[in-house]
Amino acid sequence: MLELKNLQVECGNTRILKKMNLKIEEGEKVGIIGESGTGKTTLGLSIMGLLEGEVSGEVIFKGQNLLENEQQDWEEIRWNEIAMVMQNLDNLLNPGYTILSQVAEPMIQHERIKKNKAFLRAEKLLKRTGLSVEKMNLYPNNLSGGEKARALIAMALVNDPELIIFDEPTASLDFLTKEKIASLIKEISTEKSIMVISHDFFLLKELVDKIVVLYQGKIVEIAEPSQILKSPAHPYTRALIRSYPTMQRTQELQGLRRGSGKRYSDKGCPFYDRCTQSVDLCALRSPELERVESSQRFLACHREGIVELVTLQDVTKKYYQGSLFNKEYFTAVNDVNLSIKEGEIVSVVGESGSGKSTLAKMIAGLIPKSSGEIIFKESNLAEWKKKRLEFHSQVQMIWQDPASSFNKKFTVFEILAEPLQIQGFKDKDLQLKKTKQALKQVYLPSDQEFLASQITGLSGGELQRLAIARALILEPKVLIADEPTSALDPGVQAQVLKLLLDLQNERGMAMLFVTHDLALARKVSDRIVVLYQGEIVEQGPAVRVINYPQHYYTKRLLSVANSF
Amino acid sequence: MRKVGLILVGMIVVLAIFAPLIAPYQPSEYVGQSFLAPNSSQLLGTNDLGEDIFSRLLYGARTSVVIGFSTALLSTFLSFLIGVTSALFKGIYDTFWMRLIDGFIALPTVLIIILIAAYFRVSLWGMVMVLSLLFWQYGARIIRNQTNSLLKSNFIVAVQGFGAGKLHITLKHLLSQLLPLLSVQFLLIFRRAVFLEAGLSFLGVGDPSLISWGKMIRHGLDYIYLGGWSWWILPPAILLTLTILGIVLVEYGKDSQELV
Numbered sequence: 002m003l004e005l006k007n008l009q010v011e012c013g014n015t016r017i018l019k020k021m022n023l024k025i026e027e028g029e030k031v032g033i034i035g036e037s038g039t040g041k042t043t044l045g046l047s048i049m050g051l052l053e054g055e056v057s058g059e060v061i062f063k064g065q066n067l068l069e070n071e072q073q074d075w076e077e078i079r080w081n082e083i084a085m086v087m088q089n090l091d092n093l094l095n096p097g098y099t100i101l102s103q104v105a106e107p108m109i110q111h112e113r114i115k116k117n118k119a120f121l122r123a124e125k126l127l128k129r130t131g132l133s134v135e136k137m138n139l140y141p142n143n144l145s146g147g148e149k150a151r152a153l154i155a156m157a158l159v160n161d162p163e164l165i166i167f168d169e170p171t172a173s174l175d176f177l178t179k180e181k182i183a184s185l186i187k188e189i190s191t192e193k194s195i196m197v198i199s200h201d202f203f204l205l206k207e208l209v210d211k212i213v214v215l216y217q218g219k220i221v222e223i224a225e226p227s228q229i230l231k232s233p234a235h236p237y238t239r240a241l242i243r244s245y246p247t248m249q250r251t252q253e254l255q256g257l258r259r260g261s262g263k264r265y266s267d268k269g270c271p272f273y274d275r276c277t278q279s280v281d282l283c284a285l286r287s288p289e290l291e292r293v294e295s296s297q298r299f300l301a302c303h304r305e306g307i308v309e310l311v312t313l314q315d316v317t318k319k320y321y322q323g324s325l326f327n328k329e330y331f332t333a334v335n336d337v338n339l340s341i342k343e344g345e346i347v348s349v350v351g352e353s354g355s356g357k358s359t360l361a362k363m364i365a366g367l368i369p370k371s372s373g374e375i376i377f378k379e380s381n382l383a384e385w386k387k388k389r390l391e392f393h394s395q396v397q398m399i400w401q402d403p404a405s406s407f408n409k410k411f412t413v414f415e416i417l418a419e420p421l422q423i424q425g426f427k428d429k430d431l432q433l434k435k436t437k438q439a440l441k442q443v444y445l446p447s448d449q450e451f452l453a454s455q456i457t458g459l460s461g462g463e464l465q466r467l468a469i470a471r472a473l474i475l476e477p478k479v480l481i482a483d484e485p486t487s488a489l490d491p492g493v494q495a496q497v498l499k500l501l502l503d504l505q506n507e508r509g510m511a512m513l514f515v516t517h518d519l520a521l522a523r524k525v526s527d528r529i530v531v532l533y534q535g536e537i538v539e540q541g542p543a544v545r546v547i548n549y550p551q552h553y554y555t556k557r558l559l560s561v562a563n564s565f
Numbered sequence: 566m567r568k569v570g571l572i573l574v575g576m577i578v579v580l581a582i583f584a585p586l587i588a589p590y591q592p593s594e595y596v597g598q599s600f601l602a603p604n605s606s607q608l609l610g611t612n613d614l615g616e617d618i619f620s621r622l623l624y625g626a627r628t629s630v631v632i633g634f635s636t637a638l639l640s641t642f643l644s645f646l647i648g649v650t651s652a653l654f655k656g657i658y659d660t661f662w663m664r665l666i667d668g669f670i671a672l673p674t675v676l677i678i679i680l681i682a683a684y685f686r687v688s689l690w691g692m693v694m695v696l697s698l699l700f701w702q703y704g705a706r707i708i709r710n711q712t713n714s715l716l717k718s719n720f721i722v723a724v725q726g727f728g729a730g731k732l733h734i735t736l737k738h739l740l741s742q743l744l745p746l747l748s749v750q751f752l753l754i755f756r757r758a759v760f761l762e763a764g765l766s767f768l769g770v771g772d773p774s775l776i777s778w779g780k781m782i783r784h785g786l787d788y789i790y791l792g793g794w795s796w797w798i799l800p801p802a803i804l805l806t807l808t809i810l811g812i813v814l815v816e817y818g819k820d821s822q823e824l825v
Contacts, residue, residue: 367722393728405719410741419737420727475727 002027002194003048003083003164007058010040010047010218017043017054018218019271022290025164030190032205032226033198034241035215041198042088044215045166048196049085050075062164080107084157085166086150088198093153094141100152101127101137107159126155130185147178154185164194171204183207202230202245214238217271220290223299231542234298234306236344237272243527270303277509278308278343310479310511311341311364316373318359318535333359335535336373341479341511346502348514348522348543350558351532357515358401360532361483364513365398377479394424397477401484403464407456413440414452416467420475439470443500462493466500473504480505481513486521498525519562523547531555567818573811577804580623581630588620592776600791609796613788618781622800625778629759629808632689636696636758641751643701648708649739652716653731662705669702678761683770692771696758704750708743715742749816756812763805778805 003025010018017040025031033041046052048060050067060067067078087093095103105123108114114122127137130151141149150170157165170186171179186195186208197208205212206226214222214235222235233239269284270276276283282303290301300306318334334356341347349357362368364375366382375382377396385392400406407416417436426432433452440447443466459467465485472480485501486494502525505512516522522529523543530540531554539552550556580587589606590596593616601611609618651659681687681695715721721738729737765771766779778801785797 362722365726367726389730390728393726396726398723398726400719400723402719406723408720408724408738408741419724419729423724423727423729423733 002029002063004061005048005058006061008044008047008060009057010043010052010054011057012054016218018047019287020058021218021220023213023220023223025194025196027163027194029194029211030209031194031196032209032212033196033215034200034202034205034212036200036241039215040218041200041215042168043218045085045168045196045198048166049079049083051079051085076111080111080157080162081160082162083164083166084160084162086153086157086168086170088168088172094149096141099138099140100132100144103141104152104155104159107156111160123155123159126158127152129158130155131181145178146174147182150174150178150182151185154182154189158189162193164196165189166196166198168198169200170197171199171201179204200241202226202242206230214241219271219287219301220299221272221301223290225297228296228298234293234300235272235302236276236278236307239307239344240275270301278304280304307345308343309340310343310378311339311513312374312376313337313339313364314374314376316360316363316375317371318356318363318368319371333535334363337532337535337537339530339537339540341513343478343511344505344509345528346505346512346514346526347528347530348516348526349530349532350516350519350522352517352558354534355532356535357517357532358483359535361398361481361513361515364479365396365481366392367398390424394475395478396481397472397475397479398481398483399465399468399472399485402488403461403468404456406468407464409455409457412453412455413467416456417471417474420471424475435474439474442473442504443467443470445470460493461489462497465489465493465497469497469501469504473508476508477510479511479513481515483515484517485514487517519547519558531558566814570811570814570816570818573807574815577626577808577811578630581626584620584623584627588617588623590617590620592616592621592624594620600788600793602793603796609800610793612784612797618797618800621776621781622778622804624776625781625801626804626808628689628775628777629762629805632693632696632762633755633759633808635690635693636700637751637755639693639697640700640754641704641747643697644704644708644750645743645747647701648705649712649735649743651705651709652712653735659709663709666702666706669699672699674699675761675764679765679768679770682765683768686770686772688772689775692762692765696761700754700757704747704754707750708746711743711746712739715739752812752816756809756816759805759808759812778802 005021005023008018008021009016021044023031033044035041043052043054047056048067050070056068058068062078062083067075070078094100098106101120101123104127105116105119108119108122109116124134124137128134132148132151132155136144136148141152144152154170167186171182174182183204186197189195190208195208197205199205202212210225212224212226212229213220214229214237216237222229222233222238224234229238230242233242268286270279270287273279273283280303286303288301288303290299292298293300293306316334316337317332319330319332321328321330323329337360339347349360351357359368363370366385370382377385377392382392411419414433414436417439418432421432421435426435436452437447440451445451445463445466456464456467465488469485482501486497489497498521501512504510514522514525526543528540529543529546531538531546531552533554539546539550539555546555547559550559589608595615596607596617597611597615599611599613599615601607603610607617607619609622612618612621647662651662678695678699682692685691687695715738721734724734724738762777763779763782766775766777767783769780769783781801782798785794785801789798
């Protein structure tokens with residue numbers, strides 16, 4: 002019914018929408034999502050022909066390119082065929098007229114019907130949106146936000162349009178009102194095509210069957226709501242979901258990583274400087290929106306979405322004991338399949354002896370596997386052996402007991418500089434600079450005195466922060482944290498955890514968080530993997546595992562966690 | 566205690582180093598009558614060949630110190646090299662050395678040394694080589710086991726996590742961690758080498774031209790009926806005892822210091 006072809010909007014020198022292609026079929030419900038300033042409203046306005054920028058491309062509505070229309074042709078279509086419920090409630094209603102007369106007015110203007118008939122129809126429409134008769138005769142100032150929203154929806158419905166664009170219909174409304182408005186829109190959408198512009202994933206999930214993710218005027222992903230929420234493909238989509246609070250959500254909120262602040266060039270991918278997995282190509286060429294194979298999903302990303310950094314296939318670890326002729330073994334990790342995506346936090350939860358640490362060490366390349374395949378960045382660990390230094394600069398580990406992970410004869414500087422020396426950074430000034438930077442990042446002093454001090458005088462919290470600084474000094478892509486806070490008291494634990502999560506978000510590292518503490522895992526992770534006697538008994542999104550545990554063992558862990 | 570040991574060893578070492586300056590005569594120089602009792606120009610008298618015993622005593626210290634020190638250094642180095650590499654490389658390499666050590670330990674070391682020294686009349690450096698080759702095995706095994714347990718400790722595994730190679734781990738971490746063990750090993754072999762050298766010389770095996778305390782005692786013993794033992798046999802015996810006592814005290818002092 003509506004098709005956008007290479008729609009482009011420019012205001013002065015800034016391009017607000019970029020080569021946008023989108024199709025809305027009859028009766029289809031489409032949601033547009035993105036941060037503020039990404040051009041969502043601009044998109045709505047440009048379809049309505051209400052935009053004063055330079056609009057190029059095509060907006061084809063029922064076979065006709067609206068952009069070629071003259072002003073009076075627009076009048077025909079606007080409000081009659083396509084209507085829009087605007088976002089800003091207060092400016093749109095004239096404070097000098099009652100609600101009823103404001104709804105009736107466009108009918109009188111557009112359809113030129115009689116006044117009393119128009120009022121009757123307006124009353125019917127307002128009733129339909131749930132506004133009582135007394136309220137209709139009030140002035141806008143006397144109405145609540147929800148009631149104003151209803152009035153605006155009624156105004157959009159006046160001329161029975163085929164497509165209604167809702168721009169943030171529930172923004173700044175309370176939850177109960179929001180729910181009522183949502184069900185109203187839902188009811189309307191049964192007979193009309195709708196386009197809902199919102200920043201609220203969960204509203205869209207209720208209302209639409211297709212979500213379009215917009216970033217800086219460019220569509221980065223299109224998919225069904227459930228699909229998007231379960232497994233967002235574009236890093237931006239995931240970041241959006243992560244920053245959105247819900248009741249179900251267990252993880253701490255995380256803001257979107259800030260970009261470098263530079264205005265990106267139009268050539269590259271708009272998400273380039275905030276993306277943690279960008280490659281050179283991303284800066285040079287903007288990715289096209291393409292269909293993901295064998296799915297209903299569309300994606301614009303050179304890396305084909307969020308990259309899988311670590312993959313474990315049937316990984317098993319056996320420890321042999323006994324003599325040469327009478328070999329016995331016990332299986333520490335059995336047939337584990339697991340993946341960690343770029344920027345993702347995966348928690349491995351289990352009691353002691355469940356094989357968590359063994360698993361962590363195998364992924365870090367510190368102990369060999371017995372069978373199966375561990376793949377990092379498309380090469381398995383055997384292939385990485387030839388590029389040992391490069392591998393270890395990208396995969397790092399933090400240990401349960403920080404004190405034991407340091408050579409006690411070393412000073413703070415020697416500890417931090419050692420990874421650099423191993424990796425071949427010979428320049429002493431550079432070592433000093435990086436060391437100081439790393440210390441600042443974890444809020445430790447970075448003066449000469451501290452650098453030259455022995456580590457034996459540091460507290461547990463300081464030692465763990467030093468350990469984090471050391472692990473991050475090489476800027477790894479994957480950080481494996483093996484019970485990083487279990488040796489710390491709760492206050493310090495909270496500090497260290499917060500620091501770790503902030504750094505994770507800032508660097509976009511993938512993190513494998515090994516813990517016995519389900520409550521902790523719940524706070525930090527995107528996904529939770531439950532390990533029992535070396536086998537994965539359950540894995541899934543944190544929300545799912547915590548709220549609807551499937552396996553008996555997970556339920557037991559949860560009930561134990563709840564009783565403390 | 567340790568200080569006393571250090572002073573004793575230090576004294577002997579000083580005597581050894583400055584022997585040419587302190588000694589009034591060349592050790593193999595004919596300085597007067599044979600069998601002279603101690604007097605103002607020959608402090609400890611002369612031996613059967615009319616050589617100054619005091620000068621020979623000083624030069625004897627050289628032999629003891631050089632053999633003791635060099636043997637200790639060489640065999641400790643061998644222990645370190647073989648022990649650490651066995652632990653690092655594991656597998657057949659490790660098995661090879663460990664079985665070889667088993668074999669060496671089963672050998673009657675002293676007997677073999679006597680045989681070799683007697684048969685080949687080995688020189689000073691030859692003696693160092695032979696002693697080292699027969700002394701390294703105990704240390705190598707201890708160091709290999711210690712390295713194995715160090716390699717399992719978190720801080721070394723952590724460093725491997727940064728991509729550290731075997732050389733880096735050895736030089737930066739193992740060496741400093743193994744140092745106490747190495748120094749104990751060094752002192753132990755120093756002491757045994759000094760003692761064994763004296764013993765071999767006493768038995769008269771080895772290079773006959775070497776001036777050594779053991780040989781002096783043996784020589785003095787031949788003329789004991791002349792009653793010169795108190796200035797001929799006793800001084801080298803006392804110096805030998807003091808040297809070994811000194812090393813023992815350093816060892817002992819080291820242990821007790823670590824226990825505190």
